[in-house]
Amino acid sequence: MIKDLIRSEFKEFIPYNANQVPYRVKLDANESPFELPIKVRKQLADIIMEGPSLYLYPDTDSIELRKTLSAYWGVDMEGIVVGTGSDQLIQVLVNTFVGKGEKVICPTPSFSMYKLDTIIGGGTAVEVPLKEENNFAYEIDEFIDKAKSEAAKLVVLCTPNNPTGNLLALKDIEKICSMCPKTVIVIDEAYAEFAGESAVTLLPKFENLIVLRTFSKAYGLAGIRCGYSLSGKEMANEINKVRPPYNISSLSQLVAKLVFEDREEIEAQIKYLIEQREYLCAELEKINNVSVLPSGANYILVKLPDAKTVAKELEKRGVLVRSFGDAPVLGKYIRISVGNKEQNDVLLEELKSIMN
């Protein structure tokens, strides 16, 4: 009965279902393998003991956190918006710019939230396929042509792309920003710490550009739900009209700031994970019938026969990886997040025994 009341376009939707099975090693969600740094735990403990004023609503503008981010990036505070994960900012961007039936251009395969948020917002997602035979490389002219022919309000591009791991060149970002001045160009850099370059350097040149970053991956803070956008002031001002008030809890603002300021620790973790990525790639390539795609992120897309069955078999042995079920292209792959050395070795050992 209640099902008859739901908006018709959502009738066949299935609620997001994170894999909740017991495991030894969790390499399915691109999380960091690192616990909160000891230094930050101590700082946090002191603040909690002093009384963190949790009876008050949080700072709705996340001022202290934005100051810290602004100093690091060299981007004016007025151009920074903080969200409950960068997920929330994707939704806020769609709701800010995309009216009923208006178009959002996004790649496929890529992060599923671009399309989902567009549909929920009443817009229309137009997907541009990244070609498997081309290692899923971006062909930026196809995005530019689609943005123009569809009069798109938004183009969302993910670099490194999830789940394929490939990068979008800065010169391509520059090209689409200048060729599509009436379209907002969103660059999702959720994994950019593992690739080393950022479109943030282009912000002074393009008022239609916005870059999304998150604390969930390289900063090891998926549990606090915190992300942010970097853009010109005018863009940030428009987004703030739609962003829900008090969207970041006081504790999340605090932890994000403390971890961001503990730079040496985080940078060492990133360096370690990049080394582990290269180790994992090299070792995976040695296994029978397994091939890997080059990755600029903290995960690797791996092609193997019977991917779905292999993922299930790994799960039975306590190793969680991302499977794409029977999806047309991705169904031939599994995505493995890069863990610490011990976790990676468990994965390698189990995968070897399955494949041989």
Ligand SMILES: *Cc1c(COP(=O)(O)O)cnc(C)c1O
């Ligand atoms: C994980 C991820 C995000 C963001 O996650 P939040 O936890 O909401 O910040 C955004 N984009 C991509 C492509 C991701 O994989």
